[in-house]
Amino acid sequence: MKKLLIATLLSAFALSAHSQVYVQADLGSSRVALEDEAGGEDVISGTVFTQRLSVGYDFQNNFRVAVDYTNYGRVKEDYTTYTESMKFKSLGVTGFYDFTPINLLTPYLGLRLAYTKADLKYSSRSSYFNYQDSYSDSSLGLGIMAGAQYKLTNNVSLNANLEYNRVASNAFAAGANIGIKYSF
Numbered sequence: 001m002k003k004l005l006i007a008t009l010l011s012a013f014a015l016s017a018h019s020q021v022y023v024q025a026d027l028g029s030s031r032v033a034l035e036d037e038a039g040g041e042d043v044i045s046g047t048v049f050t051q052r053l054s055v056g057y058d059f060q061n062n063f064r065v066a067v068d069y070t071n072y073g074r075v076k077e078d079y080t081t082y083t084e085s086m087k088f089k090s091l092g093v094t095g096f097y098d099f100t101p102i103n104l105l106t107p108y109l110g111l112r113l114a115y116t117k118a119d120l121k122y123s124s125r126s127s128y129f130n131y132q133d134s135y136s137d138s139s140l141g142l143g144i145m146a147g148a149q150y151k152l153t154n155n156v157s158l159n160a161n162l163e164y165n166r167v168a169s170n171a172f173a174a175g176a177n178i179g180i181k182y183s184f
Helices: 002-017
Strands: 021-035 042-058 063-072 075-078 082-098 105-125 130-151 156-168 171-183
Touching: 021 063, 021 082, 021 156, 042 075, 042 082, 042 171, 082 130, 082 156, 105 156
Parallel strands: none
Antiparallel strands: 021 042, 021 171, 042 063, 063 082, 075 082, 082 105, 105 130, 130 156, 156 171
16 A cells, blocks of 8 residues: 555656646636527526636647636626516536647637536516516537637746537537636
8 A cells, every 4th residue: 555655656756857747827808698599599698707717737748628617797787667587607627738839829629518507587566566587507518619829938828719608408608718827
């Protein structure tokens, strides 16, 4: 058992000496929408401010993988007699394929699998009554992204991408992000 522990620790130190671990922070704007399952029309939709924090590993053979937390801002629609609001948060894993760099620019494609939690709130008001309700649901969803990274230094890159995430069977988020990546 001690030999296994020692071998594991030595391997971990050897990997960290040649680590390809990175962190990335992205900010962006996304259009999020909840669709009516029967007709496909938007029940509630809007443009939100999106934040994402990722930790990834670069395999150095054009493939990367990252785990991320994404926070989509709240969409709120206010009408005369009622108000609706919706918010998504997701935890995802993304696999990336990096194309051959063109000077300091590296284009890439990504495929994302995410666990998303949606919070929906509804309130109705009239002269006779007030009503409030809320609903939360979680689901698995798929997403795709295309972007490019511009290498500023050996450790720092600027990132820009377009993405589409199907966060549930009747909800999606599509947007553009910019960010910064730091490789250790």
